[in-house]
Amino acid sequence: MSKAHNQCQVPSDTSPETLVATLMNATKTAAITFTDKDLPSGSSDHNKALYIQVMACGKTVPKVLIDNGSALNVCPLxxxxxxxxxxxxxxxxxxxxxxxxxxxxxxxxxxxxxxSIGPTVIKIPFQVSNICSSIFF
Structure with a gap:
């Protein structure tokens, strides 16, 4: 979010609501996009979740669900x-x-x-909960 904020020019008298809206619009420009070539073979329509691989604590986490609409980040125990x-x-x-x-x-x-997501390192708070996970190490 701070990266998005650094890319915005916001007047000092901006209301908190306007600031949040501005930041949300700025983060939308830095999106992962796909073309028709990226669709699964044999299908032009799908609803599969997007998973990526990240590094945390010096270890690879092979499947991380990306959902920027979530209110919090969950890490299974x-x-x-x-x-x-x-x-x-x-x-x-x-x-x-x-x-x-x-x-x-x-x-x-x-x-x-x-x-670590590619070359970027981000400090992220995770809510640790004893839930089932499909991730196997």
Whole structure:
């Protein structure tokens, strides 16, 4: 978000609402785009999620779901353990997350990780929760 902010020229008397709208528009310009050549073979229509591979804690996380519409970043406890994180590495949190199935999930803590995506390193806070994951190490 700060990268997007640095690319914007915003007057000092801008309202918070206008500033948020400006930042959101700026981040939309830095998007991952695809052409028809990138579609799965034999299909012109699909609804598959976009996963990328990232580095965190010196290890490769092979499948990371990209969803910039999410309100928070979730890290399954199994993934956090595989990255070498322990309970003492987490910042306490009393947050309860409601899943798509309307079930409540307790957040065990927040892990702020330096995540490498290609040449870029970003510090990202993750809500660590004991949920199932399709990621295998």
């Amino acid at each position: 199994k993934v956090a353990s595989c990255l070498g994180l322990e309970a003492s590495d987490l910042t306490p949190s009393d947050l309860i997350v409601r899943a798509y199935s309307n079930t409540k999930r307790e957040v065990l803590g927040v892990a702020t990780l330096d995540v």
